[in-house]
Amino acid sequence: MPGTQDAVAPEKTREQVMAEREAKKLAKQAKKQNKPQSPATPATPAAPATKIITEVVQTTITTKLTTTTTTKAQEKLDSLAIKTVPPTVANGNDAEAGEKSREQIKADRGAKKAAKKAGKGAGAKVEDTTQRLSDLKESDKAPAKAAPPATENDLEKKKPALSKAERRAIQEAQRAAKTQGQAKKPQPAGKAPPTAAPKEPKRESVSPTKAATSSSPSKCPASTPSGECRVKLFNHLVCAKEDSQFINDPLVHPSIARLGVQYAKRTVVGSNARCIAFLHALRQVVHDFETPAKKEFGRSLDAAVKHHVDHLHKCRPLAVSVSNAYKQFKNQLTQLPADIPETELKELLGHFIDTYIENQIGKAAQAISGFLQEKITDGDVLLTFACSSLIQFICEEAKRRKVAFRVIVVDSRPGCEGQEMLRRLHAYGIPCTYVLINAVGYVMAEATKVLLGAHALLANGYVMARTGTAQVALVANAHNVPVLVCCETHKFSERFQTDAIVYNELSDPNQLVRGDKCQLNNWKAKGKLMPLNLNYDITPPELVSAVVTEVAILPCTSVPVILRIKPDIGY
Known part of the structure; x- marks a missing residue:
């Protein structure tokens, strides 16, 4: 079919011509892109690093461009050669040939x-690289004109452009x-200069575990310098010392120094006893x-x-x-008149101390005892813990009223301290x-009431008392025995506390050692x-039936009310 062959032949020649033109255009574009890189600037001897960079960048750019252009042209020619229609095609296939x-x-x-997009992207990259190279050349030429020696800062600035x-x-x-500079340093006589070999072990990296073990003794020592190990949970607590190391202070009054030794050696114990001793020593100081001279x-x-x-x-x-008494004394000092002689002021302070002891301790104990005498009847079995001067006074008052009762003293x-309580009650004739x-747990079934003393009553209703009080209250609650806490209002505190860890006092640990076989x-x-x-534990208010004060028999939750009535009590 000569007619069909003549119709297809011109199409083949056109496609080949178009492919050749495209290849020529791509080659021209590649040549134009390579032209800015052809003129090589002479490298100065002062910047060998920049010369190496320019040569490497130029070679990489040219190789990338040539490879991309040749591969794209070859791919297009191959696709065109594959998609071309063979010359022997029937007339019925002309439509299909047109579609192809x-x-x-x-x-x-x-x-x-x-190809155009690739050419534009490559041209932009070439322009950026040429701009960078020109900047480097100008920066290299500038110090050559001024002719100053290259500094370390200049080298540091050029470091980011260097290879690894x-x-x-x-x-x-x-x-x-x-290392050469350190070797040149003068060494002291009798010592050899250090070599480079011994320094290598110092450069070795230390593992995190080794670092933790090496730094742990300084931060959290396992033992104190004296060899005593400390419990980390109670490190914030102050351990009372029995040795009187502060007795030699010349500015301290002898009565206060004597009281400090008694506090440290535990010869004066109990909240009321410590408060009374403090006030007596304070009267002597005043x-x-x-x-x-020239002072108020x-x-x-x-x-x-x-x-x-x-x-x-x-x-x-x-x-x-003691803290509440000291706060009351300070308030009294601020209210002293200024137009009265010093002797009269001292008499006023002495009268205040006597009144405080009488009202806050003496009369308060009588009022608390009066409230409890109505609760103690014949046949009662009172259970108490440790030693409390207030509970001793209540029991003696009940015995004076000829009430038939007996007391169970629980000690730890x-x-x-319960032995002292036992001695006092037995001396008064109380069984x-x-x-x-x-x-x-064995004797709680016999008790009808539990009377407990307190070191302090906190603002949230918790009772701070001798260690073991909370256990006794817990056992009493399990046996449905009422627990009455006897506490004067001068022991009320504004502090909030729910455990015995936040604030407590540590006694001598050697007291826990019992004999040589322990x-x-x-x-x-x-x-x-x-x-x-x-020294102390905390009893929650759920285990306390009531608190007996000189004001009234109140629940533990009424402590904030008493503190509001007497705002100058809490410490």
Whole structure:
């Protein structure tokens, strides 16, 4: 069919011509893109690094451009050769040949667009690289004109443009220079200069575990310098010391120094006893105080009393009753008149101290005893814990009223304060039973009432008392025995506390050692062992039936009301 062959032949020649033209255009574009890179600028001897960079960048750009253009042209020619129609085609297939030619045209147009986009992107990249190279050349020429020596800052600025191998070479050169400089330093006589070999172990990285173990002794030592291990949970608590190391303070009054020793050695114990002893010593301080020249009596006495209170706190942490008494005394100092002689002011302060002892301790105990006498009847069995002067007064008053009752004294080690309570009650003729706290569950069934003393009553209703009080209250609650806490209002505190860890007092751990056969004997030599001797515990208000005060018999939740009525009580 000569007619059909003549119709198809011109189409083949057109496609081949178009492919050749596209290849020529791509080659021209590649040549134009390579033209800005052809003129090579002469490298100056002062910047060998920039010369290497320019040559490497030029070669990489040219190779990338040539490879991309040749591969794209070859791919287009191959696609066109594959998609061309053979010359022997029938007349019925002319429509199909026309459709294929359209598809080929569309493919050619898409290839052209992709080539243009690739050319534009490559041209922008070439422009950026040429701009960077020109900037580097100008920066290299500038110091050559001024002719100053290259500084370390200039080298540091050029470091980001260097390759990794060049950076490593520079770092090795700097290290070698440092080692040479250290070797040139004068060494003391009798010592050899250090060599490079011993320094290598110091450069070795330390593992995190080794670092933690090496730094742990300084931050959290396992033992104190004396070899005593401390319990980390109670590190914030102050351990009372029995040795009177603060007795030699010349500014402390002898009565305060004597009281501090008694506090430290536990010869004066109990909230009321400690408060009374403090007030008596304070009266002696006020009596012997002399106002300095050109000073006011109230302010100078306040400073002196504060120093004495700090001394007592160092000997043993102050009880809540002592803190409240000291606060009342300070308020009284601020209310002293200024137009009265010093002797009369001292008499006023002495009268205030006597009144405080009488009202807050003496009359308060009588009022509390009066409320409880109505509750104690014949046949009652009162259970108490440790030693409390207030409960002793209540029991003696009931015996004076000829009420037939008996007392169960529960005690605990190491203080064994219940023995003193037993001695006092027995001396007054009251029948008593003495048990340790581990047997409280056996004797609780016999008790009709539980009377407990308190070191302080906190603002949230929790009772702070001798360690073991909470256990006794818990057992009594399990046996449905009413628990009455006897506490004067001068022991009320504005502090909130729900456990015995936030605030407490640590006693001597050696008190827990019982004899030579005890396992705790020589505990200091047994590594990480620390006997913990806590003074106080916290009893929640759910275990307390009522609190008996000089105001009334109140629930534990009424403490904030009493503090609001007497705002100057809480500490």
